[in-house]
Amino acid sequence: MNPDNNIHKRTPIGVFDSGFGGLSILREIRKVLPQYDYVFLGDNARAPYGVRSFQLVYEFTLEAVKYLFAQGCPLVILACNTASAKALRSIQQRDLPQLDASRRVLGVIRPTVEKVGELSRTGHIGVFGTPGTIQSGSYDIEIKKLFPTFQVHGHACPMWVPLVENRESDGDGADYFVQKDINALLALDDQIDTVILGCTHYPLMLDKIRKYMPPGVNIVAQGGIVADSLKNYLTRHPEMETRLTRGHTCEYLTTEDANRFSCTASVFTGMPVEARHATLQP
Ligand code: DGL
Numbered sequence: 001m002n003p004d005n006n007i008h009k010r011t012p013i014g015v016f017d018s019g020f021g022g023l024s025i026l027r028e029i030r031k032v033l034p035q036y037d038y039v040f041l042g043d044n045a046r047a048p049y050g051v052r053s054f055q056l057v058y059e060f061t062l063e064a065v066k067y068l069f070a071q072g073c074p075l076v077i078l079a080c081n082t083a084s085a086k087a088l089r090s091i092q093q094r095d096l097p098q099l100d101a102s103r104r105v106l107g108v109i110r111p112t113v114e115k116v117g118e119l120s121r122t123g124h125i126g127v128f129g130t131p132g133t134i135q136s137g138s139y140d141i142e143i144k145k146l147f148p149t150f151q152v153h154g155h156a157c158p159m160w161v162p163l164v165e166n167r168e169s170d171g172d173g174a175d176y177f178v179q180k181d182i183n184a185l186l187a188l189d190d191q192i193d194t195v196i197l198g199c200t201h202y203p204l205m206l207d208k209i210r211k212y213m214p215p216g217v218n219i220v221a222q223g224g225i226v227a228d229s230l231k232n233y234l235t236r237h238p239e240m241e242t243r244l245t246r247g248h249t250c251e252y253l254t255t256e257d258a259n260r261f262s263c264t265a266s267v268f269t270g271m272p273v274e275a276r277h278a279t280l281q282p
Pocket of ligand 1: 017019021022047048050051080081082083130133163194198200
């Protein structure tokens with residue numbers, strides 16, 4: 001019997017990010033898997049996470065996961081590299097067995113890393129991320145597990161998330177920072193031929209990034225990769241797939257002001273969004 005149907009009508013897929021960036025992942029997931037129900041949760045009140053300590057990112061992410069479980073989600077995607085880097089392993093190994101061992105929390109780093117082997121010819125990979133993701137070394141560690149000979153260089157872009165959160169990703173300020181950060185990354189290793197956008201906010205600046213990235217360098221945005229990986233996961237895990245309701249709906253929750261979130265989220269999703277406020281608790 002479906003354990004979730006006893007309590008909740010909807011058993012959606014939960015998608016979590018610190019802010020608006022996760023909408024770039026959700027959009028691609030819904031293109032590939034439109035049939036399911038979704039709940040998106042943005043912790044906009046406490047974004048950005050990228051400059052916060054391991055402990056805080058872990059605590060905030062765990063609160064979000066618990067909240068999404070309480071909304072009936074049997075499966076939660078951390079559509080946030082910072083949370084995936086700093087909190088996913090602890091939640092999977094330490095918290096999940098106590099909270100509900102039948103539910104799952106998945107991240108975005110592993111599926112992204114699996115993809116770079118197909119793209120890179122030189123084996124020299126660049127990673128853009130938040131200071132937290134870059135300092136964690138998560139991409140370096142995960143890439144080397146799969147491709148031990150690869151060279152990985154990371155560069156933190158602390159200004160990119162605030163530019164997106166403040167809807168300045170199309171402005172002239174974005175040009176300045178994108179060009180500066182691309183130059184800084186490529187100066188670390190002139191053989192880099194594949195650059196991972198290791199923050200879910202960054203695809204929202206893709207036009208600017210394309211403008212300044214030299215031709216021939218692959219730019220890896222995660223949305224499509226995470227979507228394909230989720231589809232594959234659900235095919236391999238029918239016990240999870242059959243728990244998900246198929247109502248084609250999407251609910252948006254934010255820890256910030258709901259109207260404020262709705263206005264900006266609509267710009268990112270290209271369709272009207274009517275969000276609800278959520279209060280996360282320890
Ligand atoms: N979008 C998130 C990520 O993928 C985090 C951005 C932030 O809150 O700093 O890392």
